[in-house]
Amino acid sequence: MKKKLDLSYLASLGISVVLAFLIGALILAVSGHHPGHAYAAMFNGAFKGMRHLGDVLEYAMVLCICGLACDLGSRVGIFNVGGEGQLLLGAIAACQIGVWLDGASPWLVFPLAALTAIAVGGLYALIPGVLKVKLKVDEVITTIMLNTIAASICQFLAKGPWKNANKNIVAGTQQLSARYWFGGLVRGSNLSTAIFFAAIMALLVWYVMQKTSRGFEMKITGQNPRFARFSGLKTDQIVILCMTISGAMCGLVGMFRVYGAEHLFKSSISNDYYFEGLMVAMIAQYQPVATILLSLFFAVLKIGAQGMELSAGVPNQIYLIIQTVIIFFMAAERGIFRSIQARRAAKAAKARLEGGSSHV
Amino acid sequence: MDQSLIEFEHITMEFPGVVANDDVSLSIRQGEVFALVGENGAGKSTLMNILYGIQTPTGGKVRIRGKEVETFSPKNAIELGVGMVHQHFMLVPSFTVAQNIVMSKEPRKYGVFFDNAEAVRRTRALSEEYGLSVDPTAQVKQISVGLQQRVEILKTLYRGAEILILDEPTAVLTPQETEELFEVIRRVVREKNMTVIIITHKLYEVMAISDRVGVMRKGKLVGVCNTADVDEKILSSMMVGRPVLYENLEKTGQPGDPAILVSHLSAKDERGLPAVRDLSLSVRRGEILGIAAIEGNGQSELIEAITGMRSYEGRVVICDRDVTGQDPGSIRAAGLAHVPEDRLATGVSKDATAAENLLVGKQRQPRFSGAMWLQKTAAIRAYTSGLYEDFDIRGAGPEAIVGEMSGGNMQKVVIAREFSFDAPVLIIAQPTRGVDVGAIEFIHTRILEKRNQGAAILLCSADLDEVFRLSDRIITLYEGRITGSFRAGEITKEEIGYYMTGDRGREEAADEKEA
Numbered sequence: 001m002k003k004k005l006d007l008s009y010l011a012s013l014g015i016s017v018v019l020a021f022l023i024g025a026l027i028l029a030v031s032g033h034h035p036g037h038a039y040a041a042m043f044n045g046a047f048k049g050m051r052h053l054g055d056v057l058e059y060a061m062v063l064c065i066c067g068l069a070c071d072l073g074s075r076v077g078i079f080n081v082g083g084e085g086q087l088l089l090g091a092i093a094a095c096q097i098g099v100w101l102d103g104a105s106p107w108l109v110f111p112l113a114a115l116t117a118i119a120v121g122g123l124y125a126l127i128p129g130v131l132k133v134k135l136k137v138d139e140v141i142t143t144i145m146l147n148t149i150a151a152s153i154c155q156f157l158a159k160g161p162w163k164n165a166n167k168n169i170v171a172g173t174q175q176l177s178a179r180y181w182f183g184g185l186v187r188g189s190n191l192s193t194a195i196f197f198a199a200i201m202a203l204l205v206w207y208v209m210q211k212t213s214r215g216f217e218m219k220i221t222g223q224n225p226r227f228a229r230f231s232g233l234k235t236d237q238i239v240i241l242c243m244t245i246s247g248a249m250c251g252l253v254g255m256f257r258v259y260g261a262e263h264l265f266k267s268s269i270s271n272d273y274y275f276e277g278l279m280v281a282m283i284a285q286y287q288p289v290a291t292i293l294l295s296l297f298f299a300v301l302k303i304g305a306q307g308m309e310l311s312a313g314v315p316n317q318i319y320l321i322i323q324t325v326i327i328f329f330m331a332a333e334r335g336i337f338r339s340i341q342a343r344r345a346a347k348a349a350k351a352r353l354e355g356g357s358s359h360v
Numbered sequence: 361m362d363q364s365l366i367e368f369e370h371i372t373m374e375f376p377g378v379v380a381n382d383d384v385s386l387s388i389r390q391g392e393v394f395a396l397v398g399e400n401g402a403g404k405s406t407l408m409n410i411l412y413g414i415q416t417p418t419g420g421k422v423r424i425r426g427k428e429v430e431t432f433s434p435k436n437a438i439e440l441g442v443g444m445v446h447q448h449f450m451l452v453p454s455f456t457v458a459q460n461i462v463m464s465k466e467p468r469k470y471g472v473f474f475d476n477a478e479a480v481r482r483t484r485a486l487s488e489e490y491g492l493s494v495d496p497t498a499q500v501k502q503i504s505v506g507l508q509q510r511v512e513i514l515k516t517l518y519r520g521a522e523i524l525i526l527d528e529p530t531a532v533l534t535p536q537e538t539e540e541l542f543e544v545i546r547r548v549v550r551e552k553n554m555t556v557i558i559i560t561h562k563l564y565e566v567m568a569i570s571d572r573v574g575v576m577r578k579g580k581l582v583g584v585c586n587t588a589d590v591d592e593k594i595l596s597s598m599m600v601g602r603p604v605l606y607e608n609l610e611k612t613g614q615p616g617d618p619a620i621l622v623s624h625l626s627a628k629d630e631r632g633l634p635a636v637r638d639l640s641l642s643v644r645r646g647e648i649l650g651i652a653a654i655e656g657n658g659q660s661e662l663i664e665a666i667t668g669m670r671s672y673e674g675r676v677v678i679c680d681r682d683v684t685g686q687d688p689g690s691i692r693a694a695g696l697a698h699v700p701e702d703r704l705a706t707g708v709s710k711d712a713t714a715a716e717n718l719l720v721g722k723q724r725q726p727r728f729s730g731a732m733w734l735q736k737t738a739a740i741r742a743y744t745s746g747l748y749e750d751f752d753i754r755g756a757g758p759e760a761i762v763g764e765m766s767g768g769n770m771q772k773v774v775i776a777r778e779f780s781f782d783a784p785v786l787i788i789a790q791p792t793r794g795v796d797v798g799a800i801e802f803i804h805t806r807i808l809e810k811r812n813q814g815a816a817i818l819l820c821s822a823d824l825d826e827v828f829r830l831s832d833r834i835i836t837l838y839e840g841r842i843t844g845s846f847r848a849g850e851i852t853k854e855e856i857g858y859y860m861t862g863d864r865g866r867e868e869a870a871d872e873k874e875a
Contacts, residue, residue: 208733211734211735212729212733212734212735213723213724213728213729213733213735214733215733216723216735217723220709220712220716220720223709223711224705224708224709224710224711226706227706227708227720228709229669230667230688230700230706231688231720231721232687232688232690232693233689234687234689
């Protein structure tokens with residue numbers, strides 16, 4: 001069904017972004033940095049040179065798929081906070097496939113690694129999905145717990161049985177041989193051909209969610225599960241399936257990170273990247289198109305902030321401040337808007353009454 | 361008696377986007393029974409909430425005994441002698457009658473401890489003074505709804521009310537209980553010179569009890585009349601703004617084979633207590649079976665069980681297919697459509713558009729979903745706007761968000777969707793709850809059309825008039841069991857009340873005759 005462009009959403013997003021930058025400027029000024037210089041350095045950090053631009057796109061890909069995975073769950077009323085764990089497990093499992101099958105054809109290794117990442121991420125999301133549907137266990141709690149478990153498992157494997165003895169890192173697996181890497185697109189950046197697969201995946205998710213009868217069923221299930229069940233939809237199946245796909249997508253992001261950027265599993269595979277994707281999804285109000293566009297925006301901020309740190313000496317945490325302030329304003333916006341509306345209605349009534357009574 | 365007790369002057373109440381009261385001026389006299397009628401959303405309850413201080417008007421003044429009300433709060437209203445009995449009672453179920461009545465002005469021992477004996481004594485005195493008999497020591501949860509309402513009235517009297525507002529007081533009562541309530545109203549007006557304002561949408565009650573009647577429509581007061589000067593027809597035209605005709609469709613054809621068969625069905629309610637007990641019934645094609653029961657006697661659970669929304673023991677057959685224990689989707693596939701009693705919780709997705717709500721259930725049909733599940737938006741738009749027109753849904757068009765529609769239009773969305781499945785079995789619960797007079801007429805005609813087309817219809821409604829108007833057979837439920845079964849015309853509304861209250865109703869009636 002056609003959805004009109006929501007002007008009030010765009011307005012509140014725009015105002016929030018501007019305010020967030022102003023508050024960021026204030027913090028910069030108070031801490032002794034020149035806001036103009038810092039923001040200029042941020043801009044350069046994202047756009048100066050192909051290398052930076054490549055990193056922006058790679059990070060946007062990660063944010064986008066993680067954000068869409070979150071959208072998918074939220075659409076049917078389940079909040080997947082466990083993407084980080086699903087991503088890590090997918091990454092390490094896919095990596096180990098490449099290590100074990102070293103020497104085999106890339107045509108075998110690639111699909112197998114991808115399928116493994118999908119299966120591991122999906123299964124890991126299936127657990128909280130089933131618990132939610134069958135036993136009404138709150139998915140936010142279970143997924144957060146499962147994140148910790150997944151991180152510990154990965155640490156254990158990367159430090160123990162799957163440790164790379166040759167490399168001087170505390171926790172890291174064997175490196176993949178270069179023939180299994182996604183082709184690099186920009187020299188010196190993390191951008192690889194993985195982004196094409198990610199783009200196809202994003203398109204597919206958008207298509208299913210926005211254009212199909214199944215997407216329609218998902219939407220109804222998320223809006224009112226009782227009504228959906230009453231109408232004959234198999235709501236339990238829908239919720240579990242979407243949660244599993246959400247996990248599979250996160251697992252694939254892990255595989256992309258390993259085969260595209262890092263080429264082995266280590267802790268920098270993800271620094272809470274899923275949570276940043278989740279924040280993007282929240283700001284996008286779980287709408288796929290907005291999620292995709294905002295992923296680009298926040299990738300620019302993030303990579304730009306890293307460049308700013310190097311060139312201007314400003315800590316890149318300013319990026320997190322701006323991002324969270326935007327979320328804060330977006331959340332506050334509804335309340336503020338409503339109170340303005342109520343006050344305006346009251347005033348109009350009063351004016352009309354005073355005008356009217358003078359005639360009587 | 362003709363002295364003006366309450367005066368509303370140019371009352372306006374605006375909520376964002378809605379004008380609930382639009383320049384209402386009305387005066388109410390000491391010692392009269394004033395009925396306030398209007399469709400849902402006409403602004404009756406808002407006006408009374410202002411009088412009781414729950415809401416502060418955005419414009420206008422209220423005077424009580426000539427003095428302007430300055431602060432709007434229930435506390436202030438109570439001090440001015442205003443008491444209100446809400447549609448949903450505000451009693452503590454586990455407390456005794458006496459405890460509920462004295463609450464907020466409790467008698468104390470040594471200034472600290474609650475004096476239960478004194479509370480009981482005061483309750484007894486109060487109930488004798490006004491002739492409203494209650495048992496002060498009974499727990500509220502153990503007494504009937506009619507008696508609970510009496511406790512609510514006593515509570516307001518205990519707080520010194522001289523003006524009594526009753527918001528839809530008869531919605532939960534049997535005909536006998538309604539008659540008793542009217543006796544109470546007549547008595548307090550006659551003997552205590554109280555003033556009673558009764559909000560209702562049942563016009564025969566207006567005729568039976570009130571001295572004057574005010575009609576509201578869309579936030580405006582469209583007329584105030586002496587009840588003796590008008591009749592129900594005039595009032596309903598005033599409410600709707602056009603003449604209302606009740607023309608029942610003639611029944612055509614004879615009932616066919618049974619399409620709904622329920623045998624030995626038992627189900628539990630939310631608390632795990634038995635709600636339906638070993639119940640069996642059948643409904644034939646071309647027949648409407650009406651369930652008459654007071655709320656909370658198992659009718660909701662029975663319907664949820666048949667439609668697959670609640671687990672149960674027993675057997676259910678729909679159109680010769682055993683659907684026992686199946687999910688709602690499979691039962692619908694067997695040929696059932698269902699208008700649920702609570703449209704907001706079960707009947708719609710209020711965040712979706714009217715068109716989306718009309719599509720649900722048919723979204724996978726090939727005419728709406730093509731290759732790769734792609735939705736055929738043009739076909740969907742044509743179909744849903746067609747339904748929107750056919751069922752005379754009014755509002756901002758098929759793309760309007762359902763949650764922003766009026767109750768009547770929302771109900772038409774539900775009925776349009778469910779009736780357009782062309783299912784041989786229809787389960788219809790509270791088809792016109794919260795729906796205005798004009799829409800009721802329309803919905804009733806549609807239900808009778810379905811019957812004449814050969815659908816087997818199980819109808820459940822809290823509105824006895826509705827059950828009597830539509831049903832070919834009527835069963836009464838009491839505590840999850842069938843207590844009576846009648847053909848249309850075999851029984852009157854008054855008689856059926858006894859069956860709806862089980863044996864208890866008969867005993868209570870007998871007791872009162874003796875006393």
